[in-house]
Amino acid sequence: MTSPWHTHFESLTKQVTTVPIVAAGKLVRGIGLTLEAVGCQLPVGSQCLVQTIEGEIEAEVVGFGDDITYLMPTEAVRGIVPGSRVMPLSRQSGLPVGMSLLGRVVDGNGQPLDGLGEIEAEHRAPTTRPPMNPLIRRPINAAMDVGVRAINALNTVGVGQRMGLFAGSGVGKSVLLGMMTRGCEADVVVVGLVGERGREVKEFIHDILTEEERKRAVVVAAPADTSPLMRLKGCETAMTIAEYFRDKGLKVLLLIDSLTRYAMAQREIALAVGEPPATRGYPPSVFARLPALVERAGNGSEKQGSITAFFTVLTEGDDLQDPVADAARAILDGHVVLSRSLADSGHYPAIDIESSISRVMPQVVSEEHQLMARRIRQVYSHYKQNQDLISIGAYAKGSDPRIDLAIRAEPAINAFLQQGMKQVLPYDESLEGMAALAKGLGQGQ
Numbered sequence: 098m099t100s101p102w103h104t105h106f107e108s109l110t111k112q113v114t115t116v117p118i119v120a121a122g123k124l125v126r127g128i129g130l131t132l133e134a135v136g137c138q139l140p141v142g143s144q145c146l147v148q149t150i151e152g153e154i155e156a157e158v159v160g161f162g163d164d165i166t167y168l169m170p171t172e173a174v175r176g177i178v179p180g181s182r183v184m185p186l187s188r189q190s191g192l193p194v195g196m197s198l199l200g201r202v203v204d205g206n207g208q209p210l211d212g213l214g215e216i217e218a219e220h221r222a223p224t225t226r227p228p229m230n231p232l233i234r235r236p237i238n239a240a241m242d243v244g245v246r247a248i249n250a251l252n253t254v255g256v257g258q259r260m261g262l263f264a265g266s267g268v269g270k271s272v273l274l275g276m277m278t279r280g281c282e283a284d285v286v287v288v289g290l291v292g293e294r295g296r297e298v299k300e301f302i303h304d305i306l307t308e309e310e311r312k313r314a315v316v317v318a319a320p321a322d323t324s325p326l327m328r329l330k331g332c333e334t335a336m337t338i339a340e341y342f343r344d345k346g347l348k349v350l351l352l353i354d355s356l357t358r359y360a361m362a363q364r365e366i367a368l369a370v371g372e373p374p375a376t377r378g379y380p381p382s383v384f385a386r387l388p389a390l391v392e393r394a395g396n397g398s399e400k401q402g403s404i405t406a407f408f409t410v411l412t413e414g415d416d417l418q419d420p421v422a423d424a425a426r427a428i429l430d431g432h433v434v435l436s437r438s439l440a441d442s443g444h445y446p447a448i449d450i451e452s453s454i455s456r457v458m459p460q461v462v463s464e465e466h467q468l469m470a471r472r473i474r475q476v477y478s479h480y481k482q483n484q485d486l487i488s489i490g491a492y493a494k495g496s497d498p499r500i501d502l503a504i505r506a507e508p509a510i511n512a513f514l515q516q517g518m519k520q521v522l523p524y525d526e527s528l529e530g531m532a533a534l535a536k537g538l539g540q541g542q
């Protein structure tokens with residue numbers, strides 16, 4: 098609790114609270130998502146109250162220009178009139194964090210959604226942090242058991258790694274995240290459900306997790322119908338909670354669904370305050386925020402724990418040029434790609450092992466593991482490359498021993514890659530299965 102980081106943050110928080118808040122202001126314009134006020138002098142990121150004819154609503158300062166302050170409401174806008182008073186809201190800054198978050202469901206501000214009462218806060222943590230000095234981070238050198246065989250064996254994830262989960266909609270992202278929440282070997286699982294349908298949040302909590310599994314999980318929910326500010330904060334709140342547990346020395350798995358919705362929320366806000374769009378409608382601030390968020394995950398210093406993270410990225414229509422997918426690929430240490438054609442054929446989890454890669458795998462597995470994984474990928478790839486020929490009967494058996502082997506091995510490989518929704522396959526078991534499978538594949542050329 099008294100790490101140099103904390104002292105540093107405390108001094109930062111103090112600086113923020115001592116900024117002189119000069120005056121209350123009044124609304125002059127309200128167009129689209131933002132409200133414009135004059136007369137208030139509030140720091141960007143601070144909270145304020147806007148008086149309405151029915152009461153008051155909360156808003157946050159998102160920018161300024163000349164003498165205008167841009168505000169974005171954090172709740173539904175109703176009853177606002179020109180000239181409405183804008184008052185600074187003096188509230189303790191930071192997010193309430195504590196061990197009592199375990200088993201809870203909170204919103205983007207860290208407020209309980211589950212009706213189980215207030216969160217007992219140990220302290221308040223700032224939701225944005227300066228980047229960690231990369232030299233004090235522990236290196237990634239151990240494998241993380243995620244409870245999914247295709248990942249454990251062929252795309253091994255390291256403790257403290259940041260992975261992407263790339264997929265279109267409806268191909269099994271949520272189910273896969275649920276499988277990992279259940280089956281991973283972690284002390285705490287923090288799940289950020291951001292910008293997805295509200296129904297999914299309920300399903301995730303009630304259908305996918307049992308009561309016992311919920312005890313080590315914290316769910317942060319900011320579904321699609323919340324304001325863009327709440328969606329943006331949802332991801333940052335999930336990250337801050339994960340950091341809290343990491344700083345306690347715990348092994349955390351952080352699952353964010355989805356990073357694309359986070360980028361979209363920032364785009365909505367930035368465009369509303371007049372930032373010019375650059376890449377495919379995304380303003381530059383989006384591409385500054387993505388790495389700032391992603392970089393916060395990872396291993397901590399020697400005394401801290403770790404955050405292993407999965408960020409889902411939507412790739413609609415297999416659009417590889419999507420700027421968010423492009424940016425995510427560059428800042429993450431690997432990605433698992435889910436394929437629609439596999440999902441359509443009933444192959445679940447629909448992991449496309451040919452396009453998935455874990456960049457830290459060589460650092461965390463044995464040479465033998467690496468060789469077996471490569472061999473399985475090779476044979477699978479041979480099958481896939483010749484699948485069209487094979488399926489129309491144009492391949493004559495015996496003309497290429499590699500293809501013959503691929504045809505023989507294909508059912509076993511496919512069975513190995515599949516896993517039921519409720520099934521948990523631990524790391525050791527995944528490795529045993531892989532060894533048995535690789536034995537039948539020989540050395541390869």
Ligand SMILES: Nc1ncnc2c1ncn2[C@@H]1O[C@H](COP(=O)(O)OP(=O)(O)O)[C@@H](O)[C@H]1O
Nearest residue numbers: 266267268269270271272273445446516517518
């Ligand atoms: N491992 C699995 N086993 C069986 N069916 C699955 C599996 N994973 C996904 N599915 C099917 O795919 C559907 C969509 O999955 P979902 O995770 O909701 O997709 P997404 O989050 O990508 O939109 C599920 O309702 C389920 O029928």
Ligand SMILES: [Mg+2]
Nearest residue numbers: 270271293297
């Ligand atoms: Mg989903």
